[in-house]
Amino acid sequence: MIKGNSWTLKLSAGFGFLFLYAPIIALIVYSFNKSQLVTVWGGWSLKWYGELFQNEQIMNAAWVSLKIALISATLAAVLGTIAGFVLSRMRKFRGKTILSGWVTAPLVMPEVITGLSLLLLFVALENMFGWPAGRGTMTIVIAHTTFCLAYVAVVVQSRLASLDETLEEAAMDLGAKPTSLFFLITLPLIAPAILSGWLLSFTLSLDDLVIASFVSGPGNSTLPMVIFSKVRLGVTPEINALATLMILAVSIAVIAAIVIMRRQNRFQGP
Amino acid sequence: MSVSSVMPQTTSHEKLNWRQNDAEPFVRIEQINKQFGDFTAVNNVSLDIYKNELFCLLGGSGSGKSTLLRMLAGFEAPTSGRIIIDGVDMSNTPPWERPVNMMFQSYALFPHLSVEANVGFGLKREGLPSGEVQKRVADMLDMVQLGHLARRKPHMLSGGQRQRVALARSLVKQPKLLLLDEPLGALDKKLREETQFELMRIQEELGITFVVVTHDQEEAMTLATRIGVMNNGVIVQTAEPHDMYEYPNNRFVAEFIGNVNLFEGTVVTDERDSATVHCSDLQEMVYLDHGVSCAPNQSVSVAIRPEKIRITRDAPDSPHNRSEGVITDVAYMGSQSIYKVRLLSGKEVRVTQPNVYRDSGDRLTWDDHVYLSWEPESSVVLTS
Numbered sequence A: 001m002i003k004g005n006s007w008t009l010k011l012s013a014g015f016g017f018l019f020l021y022a023p024i025i026a027l028i029v030y031s032f033n034k035s036q037l038v039t040v041w042g043g044w045s046l047k048w049y050g051e052l053f054q055n056e057q058i059m060n061a062a063w064v065s066l067k068i069a070l071i072s073a074t075l076a077a078v079l080g081t082i083a084g085f086v087l088s089r090m091r092k093f094r095g096k097t098i099l100s101g102w103v104t105a106p107l108v109m110p111e112v113i114t115g116l117s118l119l120l121l122f123v124a125l126e127n128m129f130g131w132p133a134g135r136g137t138m139t140i141v142i143a144h145t146t147f148c149l150a151y152v153a154v155v156v157q158s159r160l161a162s163l164d165e166t167l168e169e170a171a172m173d174l175g176a177k178p179t180s181l182f183f184l185i186t187l188p189l190i191a192p193a194i195l196s197g198w199l200l201s202f203t204l205s206l207d208d209l210v211i212a213s214f215v216s217g218p219g220n221s222t223l224p225m226v227i228f229s230k231v232r233l234g235v236t237p238e239i240n241a242l243a244t245l246m247i248l249a250v251s252i253a254v255i256a257a258i259v260i261m262r263r264q265n266r267f268q269g270p
Numbered sequence B: 001m002s003v004s005s006v007m008p009q010t011t012s013h014e015k016l017n018w019r020q021n022d023a024e025p026f027v028r029i030e031q032i033n034k035q036f037g038d039f040t041a042v043n044n045v046s047l048d049i050y051k052n053e054l055f056c057l058l059g060g061s062g063s064g065k066s067t068l069l070r071m072l073a074g075f076e077a078p079t080s081g082r083i084i085i086d087g088v089d090m091s092n093t094p095p096w097e098r099p100v101n102m103m104f105q106s107y108a109l110f111p112h113l114s115v116e117a118n119v120g121f122g123l124k125r126e127g128l129p130s131g132e133v134q135k136r137v138a139d140m141l142d143m144v145q146l147g148h149l150a151r152r153k154p155h156m157l158s159g160g161q162r163q164r165v166a167l168a169r170s171l172v173k174q175p176k177l178l179l180l181d182e183p184l185g186a187l188d189k190k191l192r193e194e195t196q197f198e199l200m201r202i203q204e205e206l207g208i209t210f211v212v213v214t215h216d217q218e219e220a221m222t223l224a225t226r227i228g229v230m231n232n233g234v235i236v237q238t239a240e241p242h243d244m245y246e247y248p249n250n251r252f253v254a255e256f257i258g259n260v261n262l263f264e265g266t267v268v269t270d271e272r273d274s275a276t277v278h279c280s281d282l283q284e285m286v287y288l289d290h291g292v293s294c295a296p297n298q299s300v301s302v303a304i305r306p307e308k309i310r311i312t313r314d315a316p317d318s319p320h321n322r323s324e325g326v327i328t329d330v331a332y333m334g335s336q337s338i339y340k341v342r343l344l345s346g347k348e349v350r351v352t353q354p355n356v357y358r359d360s361g362d363r364l365t366w367d368d369h370v371y372l373s374w375e376p377e378s379s380v381v382l383t384s
Helices: A007-031 A047-054 A056-089 A096-108 A111-129 A137-162 A165-173 A178-207 A210-215 A223-232 A237-268 B065-073 B115-125 B130-143 B159-171 B189-206 B217-223 B241-246 B251-256
Strands: B027-036 B039-049 B054-059 B080-085 B100-103 B177-181 B209-214 B226-231 B234-239 B261-270 B275-279 B286-288 B299-304 B310-312 B322-332 B336-343 B348-354 B369-373 B379-382
Touching (some): A007 A237, A047 A056, A047 A237, A056 A137, A056 A178, A056 A223, A096 A137, A111 A137, A137 A178, A137 A210, A165 B100, A210 A223, A223 A237, B027 B065, B039 B234, B054 B065, B065 B209, B115 B130, B159 B177, B159 B189, B189 B217, B217 B241, B226 B241, B251 B261, B251 B299, B286 B379, B322 B348
Parallel strands (some): B054 B209, B054 B226, B100 B177
Antiparallel strands (some): B261 B275, B310 B369, B322 B369, B336 B348
């Protein structure tokens, strides 16, 4: 039997992590490279971070991305909470399984298909109703909300499933009508799940390239789209710096989500 | 520590009113049925509970006692039948409008609220001014001796403290009826005993009618004014603790409450003031000092409690109510000893004797040949 800390275990764990993170570490290290050439080490420098903040195209794209991520994460949090609530609380009815399948399908749907189908929908809607007029921030927000909603719904649903139902019964017993029950007891108890769903949605929206490429219009390029188009002309050290900052932002969001869920579990524990 | 400022005190003559034939029941459960799919959880139960009672619903898991309690609280709707509390039909009253509060087995304290806010939750829903809420919460926390922990969150409390917060929360709205679901189940033995008496004291002081659900027969015996024993969705017997123990009306109750020795037999004679039963396991007839209203030759069970059997080395004088045997097991429990005696027929009988003397010298032990005997009024004849 392999003991808890045997050197083989340590070695294989180390190897695994190296495999996962070596490329990212290389990228971060090279973002501090002084040299003009991406692959040649020329000593430490912060110069590319400085250049990055001077680059108007990148800064604009970053602002667009941030705006979209904030709005769609918030919309997804609201709609996803409602969906998760319905899924976990509705008593068995015909088609409940199919409905919950539908809500979570975007989790496994290839992004190309999601993007393409949304594009077709937007075009059809514009032809029929004249809305949404053209494609831009609005259509990206709608698209991102659609697939982020699924993540929030899943997180909220699992939180509700593990929630002690007697807490809600106790509140009713003490005179809380259904609305005040929801806002005073249920919502505070699932708030950490909603928040971590929001953070997940935020990072997903910030990272998305494929869907955004389908549904964005001229002048509304998101950050990943700008990076992708720049990289096709050759990687610049500037992009390394940008990528490092994005990794930092996403890591913070993900760690925050994990910490929130952890704290909540300890807090709700027996 | 007085509660008279919180609620009016009751007077003792109001009690025991389930013994009076003309008393108006406070809670009427009328022919309640509850089906879950094909499963009948509660089967045609009718029960009257009177004001100021501490009524215990006693039964094993799946007996339907919790379902009945949840129907009183309004969390489950009966499939048929109705529940009337203080003269009002509760059929269409949602839980938040019933004059009933419940203390949950898991306590169900709101984890995100402080002790104070937990206890005040129900009062705030009534729309009371915050000054009064604060005052009543403080009074109630003092009563359960938790005033100093008002600002704590539930996860910072011990099990016993949580139990008292739950109790305070369910009492603070001054419900007409308090439902308690296994209120002492999660406490350790010593704390449980203390809390039992605490509960009885509070119930007497506040004059609230309590309905307690429990699976613990000792707890029911200590707490209750009356006990309803449930089995398979049916109330098998309703009686005061003493009557339930001494005069069980069927085998299930006799075996469920305390320990009992059961002997199968047939009725030989049945007069108005005496009866005899022949049991194949016993050498002599069982003689009772009262009639049993049975047909001759009807098969019955004779139930004898272990502590009502005398165990002696010498043959008793009486020609009835005796049997010989050999001690197969002795358990010394301090205050009493438990003996297992194998009768000549091979049947094992359980006998308990108080250890009155510190060292009786001639102590009964394994393989001793002994006589068992009991008084004519000590045995109970059960027909079902």
